[in-house]
Amino acid sequence: xxxxxxxxxxxxxxxxxxxRFKIYVHMILDECVSIGIGSLIIVAIVSTFIGAVTCVxxxxxxxxxxxxxxxxSLIVRDMTLLELAPTITAIVFAGKVxxxxxxxxxxxxxTDQIDALEVMGINSASFLAMPKIVASLITYPxxxxxxxxxxxxxxxxxxxxxGVITAEEYIYGIRADFIEYNVTFALIKSFVFxxxxxxxxxxxxxxxxxxxxxxGKASTSAVTNSCIAILTADYLLAQLxx
Amino acid sequence: MIEILNIRKSFGDKTVLHGIDGVFEQGKxxxxxxxxxxxxxVLLKCMVGLISPDEGQVIYDGRDFTNADRATITSIRREIxxxxxxxxxxxxxxxxxxxxxxxxxxxxxxxxxxxxxVNSALQRVGLENANQKMPSELSGGMKKRVGIARxxxxxxxxxxxxxxxxxxxxxxAILIDELINEITIEYNITTIVVTHDMNSVMGxxxxxxxxxxxxxxxxxxxxxxxxxxxxxFREFLYANKLMQAVKNxxx
Numbered sequence: 410x411x412x413x414x415x416x417x418x419x420x421x422x423x424x425x426x427x428x429r430f431k432i433y434v435h436m437i438l439d440e441c442v443s444i445g446i447g448s449l450i451i452v453a454i455v456s457t458f459i460g461a462v463t464c465v466x467x468x469x470x471x472x473x474x475x476x477x478x479x480x481x482s483l484i485v486r487d488m489t490l491l492e493l494a495p496t497i498t499a500i501v502f503a504g505k506v507x508x509x510x511x512x513x514x515x516x517x518x519x520t521d522q523i524d525a526l527e528v529m530g531i532n533s534a535s536f537l538a539m540p541k542i543v544a545s546l547i548t549y550p551x552x553x554x555x556x557x558x559x560x561x562x563x564x565x566x567x568x569x570x571x572g573v574i575t576a577e578e579y580i581y582g583i584r585a586d587f588i589e590y591n592v593t594f595a596l597i598k599s600f601v602f603x604x605x606x607x608x609x610x611x612x613x614x615x616x617x618x619x620x621x622x623x624x625g626k627a628s629t630s631a632v633t634n635s636c637i638a639i640l641t642a643d644y645l646l647a648q649l650x651x
Numbered sequence: 652m653i654e655i656l657n658i659r660k661s662f663g664d665k666t667v668l669h670g671i672d673g674v675f676e677q678g679k680x681x682x683x684x685x686x687x688x689x690x691x692x693v694l695l696k697c698m699v700g701l702i703s704p705d706e707g708q709v710i711y712d713g714r715d716f717t718n719a720d721r722a723t724i725t726s727i728r729r730e731i732x733x734x735x736x737x738x739x740x741x742x743x744x745x746x747x748x749x750x751x752x753x754x755x756x757x758x759x760x761x762x763x764x765x766x767x768x769v770n771s772a773l774q775r776v777g778l779e780n781a782n783q784k785m786p787s788e789l790s791g792g793m794k795k796r797v798g799i800a801r802x803x804x805x806x807x808x809x810x811x812x813x814x815x816x817x818x819x820x821x822x823x824a825i826l827i828d829e830l831i832n833e834i835t836i837e838y839n840i841t842t843i844v845v846t847h848d849m850n851s852v853m854g855x856x857x858x859x860x861x862x863x864x865x866x867x868x869x870x871x872x873x874x875x876x877x878x879x880x881x882x883x884f885r886e887f888l889y890a891n892k893l894m895q896a897v898k899n900x901x902x
Contacts, residue, residue, distance in 0.1 A: 426721070428756065521739035528699050528811075529753050530728030 419612045422534040423542070436540035437547075444541070444607075445548025448505050449555070455501050456556035459493050460485060460563030468573035481574050482582030485564040490591040494557035496643050499602035502549060503635035507610035510541055511631035514614025515624035523615070538611035542604060549603030550596050557595065598646055605638045652677050653809060653841050658697055658707035660690075667693045669865045670707070678839045680832050680855045684846055685862035686887060691845045694862070695813055698843070699731060700724060711809065729757050732802025734812040734831075738794035740786040746773070746797050747782040753805040772800040776830060792823035796830065803834060810835065812844040816851060824848065828855050849894055852876070861887070 427433075467484045514537060517523050526533040561583060568574040574582070613631040617623050653675040660668040667690045675681040683691050696702040698709050700716065709716040711727050719727070740749050750772055754765045773779060776796040786794060795815055802810055812831055816824035832855040835842040844851065852859060856873035863883045871879075879885055889895050 432756065516742075520737055520742075521735040522741055524701050525733065525735060525739040525741075527701060528728060528731055528733045529756065530725040530731075531756055 415616070416609070416612050419534060419538075419615065420608060422532065423538045423608075423611075424535070426532045427535045427539065428531065432536075433540055433543070437543050440540045440544030441548050444506050444544050445551060448502060448548075448552060451501055451505055452498055452552050452556050453559055456494065456498060456560040457563035457566075459497055460489060460560030460565075461567035463488055463493065463560070464564035464568045465571060465573065468568065468571075477578075478574050479578045479582030479585060481568060482561075482564060482579040483585050485568075486561060486583040486587075487591065489557050489560040489564075490595050492643075493560055494553050495595045495598040495602060496639065498553055498556045499549075499599075499606060499639045500636055502552070502602070503606045503610075503632050503639065506545065507606045507631045507635045508628040510607065510610035511614035511617075511628045512624055514538075514611060515617035515627040518615065518617045519620055519624060534615060538608070538615065541611055542607040545603040545607035546600060549606075550599040553595060553599040594646075594650055597650065598643065601642050601646060602639050605642060606635045609635045609638055652712055653698065653843065654708075654710040655694075655698060656708045656710070658694060658704045658709070660693055660697055660702065660704050667865050668697070668704070671862070671865075671867050673860050673867065673870065675841055675843050676858065677841045678836060679857035680835050680842045680844060681858045681860070682844050682846060682852060682856045683860050683862060684852055684856075684887075686847065689862045690865040691847075691862055692813060695811060695843070695845050699733060699811055700728065729805070730808040732805065732807030732810045734795065734798040734802050734810070734815055736814045736817050738786070738791075738798040740789075740794055740797055740801075742786055744786075745782065746778065746784050746786070746789070749786070749797055750800045750804050753801060757805060768804055769800075772804040773797075775803070775834070776800045791818050792820075792827065795819070795827050799827075799830060799834065803838065803840075806838070808840055810840050810842040812842065812846075814846055814848075815844060816846060816848045821850065825850060825854065831855065849888070849891065853897075863887075 463485050464481060467481045471481060514523070517537070523533045523537070526536060565576070565579050568579050569576050610631040613627045613634065617627040655671060655673045655675075658668050658671040659666070671694060683694060685691050693702060697704040697707075698716075704717060707717065711730070714723065714727060716724065716727050741752065744752065747769055750769045751765050754760060754768060758765070760768075770779075770782075773781065776799050778793060778796055778800065781789070781793065781797070786797070789797065810831070815827050815831060819827065828851050831842060831844060834840070844855070846852070853873055853876070856876075859869075859871055859873060859876075860867055861869040861881070861884050869879060869881045869884045876888060879888060
């Protein structure tokens with residue numbers, strides 16, 4: 410409970426007593442490149458294979474001849490939008506970006522760089538965490554959109570190449586009974602997950618104390634805590650918004 | 652001038668500072684010395700506000716830093732330059748970006764003016780051609796000099812140095828000491844150096860404050876060192892043979 414309280418105090422510190430907006434602009438753009446572009450390849454690989462696996466496994470489980478084949482791609486689409494694209498990508502995002510953020514801030518802490526900022530009269534929490542959180546909020550939803558597209562493409566390739574579904578059936582299936590709100594829901598989830606991963610990782614890194622061993626522990630802790638927060642938020646959002 | 656009054660600090664049951672008083676004058680190199688674990692760095696951190704003391708006051712030219720509001724603390728901090736033990740340079744920034752950083756953050760001056768200030772600060776510490784180097788390309792002594800340049804580039808009124816000689820060879824350590832001393836006189840700033848290096852004590856100690864187990868046991872100048880009558884301080888002073896030899900020669 411103490412940790413959660415500290416986390417909220419940290420968030421208060423991040424949003425209050427900010428530096429001039431102009432200072433953050435370049436930092437946010439740099440972080441967007443680092444966080445967004447830097448995560449693109451791993452997100453692309455994971456989402457393509459997840460779409461492919463979902464397609465093949467759904468086909469494997471559909472043994473009844475009364476169920477039309479296009480249902481396979483319909484299931485791939487809904488699973489991708491509702492869960493796989495926002496949530497699995499968030500887990501990958503936590504592993505890649507979260508550990509990176511915690512490691513970076515943790516190293517800054519143990520090498521006195523954060524103290525140096527404080528001595529200069531700069532709100533170090535805001536200066537360091539704000540650009541990372543904002544950049545995550547900007548880039549993560551984009552990654553989710555890309556992940557969803559690539560997941561559907563992965564399903565298409567796996568389905569058509571293995572012969573479990575034809576190209577026409579697949580396209581028909583992903584357009585059938587489409588609920589637009591699912592896209593909105595996925596994007597809402599992506600904003601929440603982006604905030605959780607970035608803020609928890611910043612918090613863990615910012616409060617690192619000790620040496621190199623503790624930086625490693627902070628990185629691990631950032632990833633595990635982010636994953637728990639993502640899954641908890643995933644359940645709560647599903648209950649609240651669906 | 653910086654004044655500290657009755658600074659006390661405990662961590663759990665362990666009291667680290669037992670009511671330290673002291674006056675650190677402008678234009679002088681003030682040294683806080685003592686054995687490892689005696690509370691020097693904690694005192695320094697209390698003075699710059701990185702740690703809140705349990706009791707006592709830190710007064711910067713009549714302004715109470717310890718009980719001030721956030722705005723006053725920020726304005727005083729913006730007059731402070733600090734050299735950290737490892738330099739604390741920002742790894743991702745070049746030497747020039749490190750030194751220009753306080754100007755970018757704290758001033759609205761045009762870029763040309765900022766670059767002039769950066770170049771003159773780097774020139775002052777003897778690193779004219781190192782602007783584009785990254786911290787990973789610098790030696791320990793160069794990192795310290797960049798740290799000093801960053802600390803003085805904003806015309807700081809107060810300069811803190813946390814063990815500026817640690818990890819340096821004796822020759823480079825003396826150069827850093829001399830640089831700190833010259834800058835203190837040249838810019839007429841109040842400098843406080845935390846150290847346990849006897850070369851620094853002998854070389855630049857205009858005012859020395861000796862801490863022992865969180866208590867101030869002695870205060871004076873480097874010229875008064877050989878007349879010390881505090882047992883613990885004498886043991887600290889003459890722990891190495893060189894100092895013993897110097898003492899014997901003086902006698």
